[in-house]
Amino acid sequence: MKPHVTCLMISSVDGRLHPSRYTKSPDGTREEWSAVYEGLHDAMSADAWLVGRVTMAEMSKASAHPSVVAGxxxxxxxxxxxxxxxxxxxDRSGKLHFDKGDIGGDHVIVLLGSNVPDAHLAELAEDGVSYVVADTAQIDLAAALDALAAHFGIRRLLLEGGGGINGSMIAAGLVDELQVLIAPALDGGDSVQGIVSHGADGLAGTVKLAFRGAKPMPHGTVLLTYDVR
Incomplete structure (x- = not known):
């Protein structure tokens, strides 16, 4: 059985996800809004958090280094x-690299497509990273979540993508609830990705959000919560 998945995001009023681009507000700073978000992340006490390749690359900051172990x-x-x-x-194609087996104390698991070469798997193993390889080149996200539950005991997972992975998970019917912390700010960029992205057709007709609540939070932020159906 897949984990319970909560998509937890911080957003500007116009739906953008990079606080470094946000306008200023008399109600708080970008650092304070990010601290509120981190507090929500910690309070949920999830077993794991999940992001896409681009987001994880910003955290790992490692380059390729072939394994020295044969076999x-x-x-x-x-x-x-x-x-x-x-x-x-x-990381469908095996482009991520690590120099240790954790990010901020959380043990790393990489979800990979079947075409990833053995050399990359050896590199991950040598760095102390766990992985799950899909049966096909395109990752079956539902099967991947089942594997996380079966092999690692993950029961509650926070989805904190990139808009691309958020959109793919929602479109696949794998997200149970959406929680968005709205900062009192705007972005305004024409080509800046929002908290959810799913191709030219978007998500119209594939998902329904049922409002569950709105809660004022510190520094002018508001937490919106929806059930995803």
Whole structure:
């Protein structure tokens, strides 16, 4: 059974997700809004958080370094460690690199497509990173979530993408609730990605949001919560 998935995001009033671009407000600063968001993240006590490749690359900041260990690699699942909390990255083609097995103390798990070469898997294993390789080149996200639950005991997961992975997960019917912290700011960029992105046709007709509540939060922010159906 897949984990319960909450998509947790911080957004400007116009739906953009990069606080570095936000306008200023007399009610708070970007740092204070980010601190409110981190407080929400911690309070949810999820077993794992999940992001896409681009977001994880900003955190890992490592470059390719081939493994020095010869021999076969393990497929489809390699468990480098078990932990109380996990950082999960979706990386279909195996472009992410790490120099250790955790991000901020959360053990890393990478979800990969079947075409990823053995050399990349060996590199991940040597760095202490766990991974799950899909049966096909395109990752079946539902199967990947089932694997996270079965092999790592993940029951509650925070989806904190990139708009691309958020959109893919919502379109696949894998997100149970959406929580968006709205900062008192605007972005205004014409070509800046929003909190959800899903191609030219978007998500019209594929999802319904049922309002559950709105809660004023510190520094002028508001938390909106929806059930996703």
């Amino acid at each position: 076969p690699v393990t497929r489809p699942v390699h468990i480098a460690a078990t932990a109380d909390s996990y950082a999960v990255a979706v």
